[in-house]
Amino acid sequence: MSIEIDRVNKRFRDFVAVDDVSLTFREGELTALLGPSGSGKTTLLRIIAGLEQPDTGRIRFHGEDTTDLHVSKRGVGFVFQHYALFKHMTVFQNVAYGLTVRPRATRPTKDEIKQKVMRLLELVQLDWTAHRYPHQLSGGQRQRIALARALAVEPKVLLLDEPFGALDAKVRAELRRWLRRLHDDIHVTSVFVTHDQEEALEVSDRVVVMNKGRVEQDGSPEEVYDHPANPFVYRFLGNVNLFEARVHQGSAHIGGIALPAPEYADQRNEHGHAYVRPHEIEVFARQEHADALPAKVELVSVVGPAVRLELHTDASDALVHAELPKHRYRALGLSQGSDAWIRPLHSRVFLPDERVLNG
Amino acid sequence: MSITLARRRVIPGFGLTMGFTLLYMGLIFLVPVGAFLLYTTTMSWDTFWHAVTQRQVVASYKLSFGGSLIAATINLFFGALLAWVLVRYRFPGKRLIDALVDLPFALPTAVAGIALVTLYASTGWVGQYLELFGVRVAYTQLGVVVALTYIGLPFVVRTVQPVLEDLEAEWEEASASLGADRFTTIRRVIFPALFPALLTGYALAFARALGEYGSVVFISGNLPFRTEITPLLIVAKAEQYDYHGAAAIGTVMLVVAFAMLLVINGLQWWTSRRHG
């Protein structure tokens, strides 16, 4: 079932939470709504669910307008950040809840409910917890029960609000891979909210980046990471270095070097910013390339298999961060205080006040 | 193409519950209190002023306010001590004592009244020993203070207790690690943190004591000018069908109660702002 969001607005007093957002989530896709806190992603998710009402705009499920349909009739599965499991019910009762509260006419029999609940508990690999209470489970287990409970009502769409937000790093990583596999099995249209870019990129078919109530970019994880639409997306998806650049006839000039910027073939002597990711900066101990910038190593930190360098160069106001594999760093023979040369391998140039709007 | 939607809340029942809340409160006390205040305004100013400044009435104010202040002060000290002991120390029967603190809140005031007068009468369990020292409690102003202390006992304890429980041990450890001795830590770190709660408890105990009737009337003896509290005077006037006199004094009490409620709300706001 596809979800269509048509020009939705929502404000809380003076705060604009969702600002004229239109999006379509395709059938069977797993989409991440990614953004910093206050970007409106959770509000948008709650509007889709019917837990908030939009000020203006429509929500359609598979073409059918559900904007005025109450949350209890909308047929969504919603997984809450803090699970919202019913504390006084066992795991079994929690998962069965959505079936037992149906009107008698559409309620399955006790046996059917039992079979279905046990099947779902097996699906989330927690059938042995059926008679326990939520407080007896770990955070990751509670989250899986919350998911099973949402799935029990056979929702048309599955909505997850920061599903792994309250878990520690290791459980998080396991659970998101598990969610990906689960989604591949059940294939229900799913949207999940996260502020963790790694999570969004790893799990989803599609990433929608939000900021200040607006959609900044909407695309596949590769697209969003490799071709950020604007400076915000660039910065939000991982670390990035910023160089002052002079944009002239299809090239960006940083210090003494020129980088290709074919999209600005018509620009002349304009001021802009070049964005380069740390792993896209090549570091040399000697001037091996003509188009490398002189720099000085200020700090070296070894993080597991990688080495992060902070370098000072005249072409950037801030220290430049570069990341390289440990063996490469060893081969260079650099240390704190050494002189070095750096060369951006790939950059994306933005002119000030420019909003590049994709799709 | 902006379509404005009717405001509808996702969780149902707002209209029903809010409607019933306002209707019930309106019928049971907002309208009656309003009508009562309106009734007072039908009195001429002279009648009102005469009623509230009669010598006997003024004497009752002095006793009610004075007695309530003394009782609340006693409760401030012993209530804080009791809260401290209950939160910080371990001793046998602690849970029982903790539960018992609510007794004045749950025990009917008339029962408390006859219990207190029986205790403090010159033949009572406590009174007979006080008699040896020439101290009389029953049927004196001291008796009024005893009853008001009893009735206000839970308030300071119950407002200070949660704040004390939430106090981070780290604060005290930090203070100690910076060289403060225990007394200095209590004075400079713990006391300021408890101050708003202490004041709130004090105000609650005072407000409760001012309006108290049942537990006082038995032990006070109700001698005009000496042991007659203001609420008793209201009852007496109402029983003599002196509605103007009763309403005038009642209005004074009501205004003082509203003022106390404002003060207490302000204090609670202050406390919650301090402690999140």
Place this chain on the structure above:
Amino acid sequence: MNTSNQAASEVDRADTPTASDNDALAKRWRRATEEPAWLKVTLITVALAFVALFLVLPLSVVLFGAFERGIATWLEAIRDPDALSAIRLTLLIVAIVVPLNTLFGIAAAWAIAKFEFRGKPILISLIDMPFAISPVVVGLIFVILFGSQGWLGPWLAAHDLRIIFAVPGIVIVIAFGTLPFIARELIPLMQQQGKEEEEASLTLGASGFKTFWHVTLPNIKWGLIYGIILCNARAMGEFGAVAVVSGRIRGETNTVPLHIEVLYNEYMFTAAFAVSSLLTGLALVTIAIKSVVEWQDERRQRRAAA
């Protein structure tokens, strides 16, 4: 199964008290957050003396007074026709007032805890108001409105209606005096629980009423029970306001506390204490239930922290 043990040990670890370690340490040196032992003992002694004087002794004198002359005398005082009629009247009043205030408490707490609206702090203060007003003034308000010489007195008399010196007046003043108790218990409880569980229930297709019944009510159960018990105890024990409006007509408008006053003023001390012991028992049950509720709450918080 392996994973189940893991979960259990997680819980255990969080719950394992370190008290025994602390005790061992305390023997050797005083913690930074502790007072010297002599001071502790002094403070505990003074606090206990205060509790004994103001709480334990009054309680004991009631129970002693009630049973001093044996159980037969106690029974006789309770079985007295006037006592029985006072008990019946009090039960009747409570049967009207407590359900009404329960409905009010639940409705007010639902509106306040689950929704945002302007003027919420004012509404909360208003609910506290009856608690701040002297019971005597509460009685007076209704005497002035409905009394024979009051505002509506002549109209009531013309229609042969009696409110003051009759049961309706007693019901109203008691409802007024005990109005805040259940609401005050439920509002903070429901505010603290938020609305996520209710929202979860609604997304699963439950109606508003089913959500309240299956999700909200079990969560507030203990607070509600305590609120009802407290409201009940205060309603049965209400004295000042009832003293003003009842007229103390024996066998007709005498509630239990008024009956106690009458007995005491007629020097029937044993009977007064015997009837008092009933309300005292109720008060003790009330504070016992409060302890149970708090204990449950502590346990829940400890679970949530685990």
